[in-house]
Amino acid sequence: xxxxxxxxxxSQAYDEELQQAVDRLVDMGGxxxxxxxxSMAAFTTADVVLAKQVKKGDRQVNSFExxxxxxxxxxxxxxxxxxxxxxxxxxxxxxxxDVERIGDQAKRIAKTLLKDExxxxxxxxxxxxxxxMSAKVQLMLQHALLAFQQIDADKALNVLREDKAIDDDYxxxxxxxxxxxxxxxxxxxxxxxxSNVAKALERVGDHSRNICQHAIFLSKGRNVAxxxxxxxxxxxxxxxx
Amino acid sequence: xxxxxxxxxxSQAYDEELQQAVDRLVDMGGxxxxxxxxSMAAFTTADVVLAKQVKKGDRQVNSFExxxxxxxxxxxxxxxxxxxxxxxxxxxxxxxxDVERIGDQAKRIAKTLLKDExxxxxxxxxxxxxxxMSAKVQLMLQHALLAFQQIDADKALNVLREDKAIDDDYxxxxxxxxxxxxxxxxxxxxxxxxSNVAKALERVGDHSRNICQHAIFLSKGRNVAxxxxxxxxxxxxxxxx
Numbered sequence: 001x002x003x004x005x006x007x008x009x010x011s012q013a014y015d016e017e018l019q020q021a022v023d024r025l026v027d028m029g030g031x032x033x034x035x036x037x038x039s040m041a042a043f044t045t046a047d048v049v050l051a052k053q054v055k056k057g058d059r060q061v062n063s064f065e066x067x068x069x070x071x072x073x074x075x076x077x078x079x080x081x082x083x084x085x086x087x088x089x090x091x092x093x094x095x096x097x098d099v100e101r102i103g104d105q106a107k108r109i110a111k112t113l114l115k116d117e118x119x120x121x122x123x124x125x126x127x128x129x130x131x132x133m134s135a136k137v138q139l140m141l142q143h144a145l146l147a148f149q150q151i152d153a154d155k156a157l158n159v160l161r162e163d164k165a166i167d168d169d170y171x172x173x174x175x176x177x178x179x180x181x182x183x184x185x186x187x188x189x190x191x192x193x194x195s196n197v198a199k200a201l202e203r204v205g206d207h208s209r210n211i212c213q214h215a216i217f218l219s220k221g222r223n224v225a226x227x228x229x230x231x232x233x234x235x236x237x238x239x240x241x
Numbered sequence: 242x243x244x245x246x247x248x249x250x251x252s253q254a255y256d257e258e259l260q261q262a263v264d265r266l267v268d269m270g271g272x273x274x275x276x277x278x279x280s281m282a283a284f285t286t287a288d289v290v291l292a293k294q295v296k297k298g299d300r301q302v303n304s305f306e307x308x309x310x311x312x313x314x315x316x317x318x319x320x321x322x323x324x325x326x327x328x329x330x331x332x333x334x335x336x337x338x339d340v341e342r343i344g345d346q347a348k349r350i351a352k353t354l355l356k357d358e359x360x361x362x363x364x365x366x367x368x369x370x371x372x373x374m375s376a377k378v379q380l381m382l383q384h385a386l387l388a389f390q391q392i393d394a395d396k397a398l399n400v401l402r403e404d405k406a407i408d409d410d411y412x413x414x415x416x417x418x419x420x421x422x423x424x425x426x427x428x429x430x431x432x433x434x435x436s437n438v439a440k441a442l443e444r445v446g447d448h449s450r451n452i453c454q455h456a457i458f459l460s461k462g463r464n465v466a467x468x469x470x471x472x473x474x475x476x477x478x479x480x481x482x
Contacts, residue, residue: 062467069464073331080321090314090334097338178433185426192419223310226303
């Protein structure tokens with residue numbers, strides 16, 4: 001999808017190269033989102049075949065990252081971009097790193113099932129809780145990629161704030177699984193599986209948060225990593241006029 | 242420490258800017274290494290004051306990252322580097338991301354103590370095992386930074402291989418703490434503390450591995466993320482002649 005904030009160079013080929021960097025990032029994000037969905041479906045239904053497919057699919061994610069990385073390096077070397085173009089290339093470079101790590105988390109969820117194939121299974125209630133968290137995480141990732149694609153700092157800030165609800169889910173699930181294993185040692189193996197999946201989902205939330213920060217950097221020209229919500233708000237509102 | 246592989250531009254100021262990027266990365270690495278040492282000392286001796294200091298010190302790591310990030314962006318924007326210079330700036334940008342995440346892991350170790358201040362403590366044997374792993378991890382990080390600073394692909398490949406021993410330590414410690422909690426539910430809380438510290442150290446190994454990959458990219462011009470050992474070996478040997 002072409003973005004009217006990208007382009008306007010004398011060279012149409014250059015415009016296309018920049019647009020392509022963003023498009024490929026979004027495509028890579030779509031692939032990783034599918035990996036995440038599949039890994040949760042596999043874990044939920046104990047589908048070992050699907051889990052193995054996710055594990056194998058991670059290689060595709062990795063080669064996607066290398067391809068985009070090389071595309072961006074090529075732009076930097078040949079076009080020597082400045083200002084917004086430079087920021088665009090750098091934010092894509094940073095974002096693919098986060099997207100690749102989200103892929104690793106999907107693989108981790110798949111491996112949680114594969115490692116414990118014969119083990120006891122979480123209850124329907126526990127699975128529902130994880131899937132509720134996963135739905136939020138998937139939505140956040142989708143929104144983060146959209147905010148990036150649209151170079152929309154306001155949207156990125158709103159999406160970034162979605163991470164709070166995910167962290168709350170994480171704390172609750174971890175607390176429950178800790179207390180389950182404290183009370184019943186039969187629950188240890190299942191509790192560790194659940195903790196592992198919850199931790200993976202929480203990490204996906206963090207990486208989606210990072211993608212939002214890269215979108216804000218792209219839009220506003222300021223590195224906003226490690227800023228608190230008030231500081232972020234100020235930067236996002238500042239240059240709007 | 243000046244590196245004879247960096248520089249040789251008409252502009253001495255430009256040479257100095259590039260060297261400064263590497264020097265600051267190494268300084269940031271030194272700070273993070275100290276954070277890691279302190280976090281392990283705090284965990285080992287249950288030193289709550291030191292753990293709080295590590296937690297607070299992470300802010301300094303974060304602002305270090307932002308400073309270097311801005312320094313690199315400034316070089317990219319003003320100097321429009323090409324070839325090796327471009328690779329140098331990009332590898333520093335990627336490496337500070339890994340170093341910052343190592344800082345997060347030091348904080349995580351400190352927080353493991355702070356969260357469980359009143360809880361039971363690991364045995365002397367368990368602490369010795371973790372400290373053995375930590376010593377390897379610290380050495381690997383030091384070596385990775387040195388390989389980067391010296392732009393030495395051979396050294397980087399050797400350091401990267403040190404990660405295997407760390408992963409082995411990790412698997413063994415995780416196995417032990419799992420079996421400890423399975424056999425005695427009184428051990429659950431301590432086992433979770435140990436798993437958490439071991440996981441943090443294992444992540445530091447992974448990030449040190451990434452720094453080695455960035456050093457190889459810098460030296461050889463090839464993105465080597467996700468390559469296996471044989472492929473890496475080929476690339477490192479290839480352009481040496």
